[in-house]
Amino acid sequence: FTSKLPAVGTTIFTTMSQLAAQTGAINLSQGFPDFDGPEALREALARHVAAGHNQYAPMAGLPALREQIAMKIERLYGRNVSADSEVTVTPGATQAIFCAIQALIHPGDEAIVFDPCYDSYDPSVTLAGGRCIHVPLAQASFAIDWQRLEAALSSRTRLIVLNTPHNPSGALISRDELDRLAALIRDRDIYIVSDEVYEHLVFDGRQHASVLAHDELYARAFVVSSFGKTYHVTGWKTGYVVAPPALSAELRKVHQYVSFCGVTPLQCALADFMAACPEHVSELPAFYQAKRDLFCDLLAGSRFTFTRTPGTYFQLADYSAIRPNWDDVAMAQWLTREHGVAAIPVSVFSERPDPAQRLVRFCFAKREDTLRQAAEKLSAI
Numbered sequence: 001f002t003s004k005l006p007a008v009g010t011t012i013f014t015t016m017s018q019l020a021a022q023t024g025a026i027n028l029s030q031g032f033p034d035f036d037g038p039e040a041l042r043e044a045l046a047r048h049v050a051a052g053h054n055q056y057a058p059m060a061g062l063p064a065l066r067e068q069i070a071m072k073i074e075r076l077y078g079r080n081v082s083a084d085s086e087v088t089v090t091p092g093a094t095q096a097i098f099c100a101i102q103a104l105i106h107p108g109d110e111a112i113v114f115d116p117c118y119d120s121y122d123p124s125v126t127l128a129g130g131r132c133i134h135v136p137l138a139q140a141s142f143a144i145d146w147q148r149l150e151a152a153l154s155s156r157t158r159l160i161v162l163n164t165p166h167n168p169s170g171a172l173i174s175r176d177e178l179d180r181l182a183a184l185i186r187d188r189d190i191y192i193v194s195d196e197v198y199e200h201l202v203f204d205g206r207q208h209a210s211v212l213a214h215d216e217l218y219a220r221a222f223v224v225s226s227f228g229k230t231y232h233v234t235g236w237k238t239g240y241v242v243a244p245p246a247l248s249a250e251l252r253k254v255h256q257y258v259s260f261c262g263v264t265p266l267q268c269a270l271a272d273f274m275a276a277c278p279e280h281v282s283e284l285p286a287f288y289q290a291k292r293d294l295f296c297d298l299l300a301g302s303r304f305t306f307t308r309t310p311g312t313y314f315q316l317a318d319y320s321a322i323r324p325n326w327d328d329v330a331m332a333q334w335l336t337r338e339h340g341v342a343a344i345p346v347s348v349f350s351e352r353p354d355p356a357q358r359l360v361r362f363c364f365a366k367r368e369d370t371l372r373q374a375a376e377k378l379s380a381i
């Protein structure tokens with residue numbers, strides 16, 4: 001048997017969550033809340049299950065949910081998208097990204113990803129027969145390094161994957177950077193997958209610069225989001241893709257054979273909740289900023305150093321003052337086993353990680369008592 005993904009093993013999220021469970025450590029590794037989604041949302045799900053909404057949903061998603069998504073996009077990003085021909089609901093953002101990549105990439109095509117990057121992009125490109133070109137982001141700022149990006153472009157480049165707000169760093173791509181990217185690819189046959197699953201988790205009054213708000217880029221983009229992040233229900237695995245009609249049609253050709261459709265009662269419940277509570281998304285920045293600030297204030301007396309993350313629910317921390325010679329995988333294991341707090345090593349998100357980098361990622365989507373207990377343990381090191 002010849003593996004199509006010889007370099008792929010178990011993901012770091014599974015590895016670290018398992019180690020946290022085995023050792024009883026507080027799990028700040030894999031990104032998920034340790035609190036529940038809104039009660040009204042969960043009640044809506046129970047209601048729809050009881051009402052018998054348990055058969056296949058339409059392939060592209062429940063019309064009522066696609067309408068809500070389209071209304072949100074109009075409200076937040078000023079774009080009028082067709083719920084019918086531009087919005088597709090998928091079982092999770094990961095599947096959305098996979099389908100977009102399968103729809104785009106032909107054997108021999110190249111896709112550019114920025115390291116550190118989310119772990120699903122590269123295998124999705126490889127399975128489509130393409131090749132991922134990993135372009136490192138600038139050190140410390142995690143901004144696009146334009147020289148490196150330009151050097152990586154070739155006649156085979158078909159796709160650039162963006163992720164803003166960025167996992168694991170929290171960095172945001174600015175509107176100016178989107179303009180610069182649009183100019184760079186203007187005369188080339190290059191498409192964009194924009195992973196914006198943390199679109200509502202942006203702090204300190206900053207604005208999320210969505211590709212949905214950028215006419216030129218949107219014309220060649222698949223924009224992906226996830227209800228899991230927005231409604232604190234990562235286990236619901238429901239997301240969506242927004243793309244111009246011709247691109248959506250190609251994406252749906254793949255989606256209908258990967259899963260055909262998403263889970264019906266989940267979509268019903270999300271549609272109800274979005275209609276009843278549109279303010280949920282505008283309350284999210286303050287909600288998560290308070291958690292970030294609590295965690296960072298408590299860590300301020302520790303030997304970790306950090307700058308407060310501008311977005312996502314992840315906080316990077318530099319441990320050079322604690323174990324200057326240890327790589328981050330060893331550090332994350334040690335933190336979990338010996339200090340009872342699980343973290344994610346940042347190097348695993350890069351093809352060629354900087355050996356001098358000393359960063360781990362903590363997820364602060366946690367209850368206040370969880371964050372206090374974790375910070376106490378981390379401050380004692």
Ligand code: PMP
Pocket residue numbers: 031091092093094095118163167195197225226227228234237238239
């Ligand atoms: N992209 C990024 C950057 C993520 O952090 C995640 C969350 N794991 C996903 C995509 C996938 O989201 P989902 O759980 O909806 O598949």
Ligand code: GLN
Pocket residue numbers: 011013014029030031032167
């Ligand atoms: N996106 C989540 C994270 O970055 C993990 C999702 C997963 O386990 N695949 O932690």
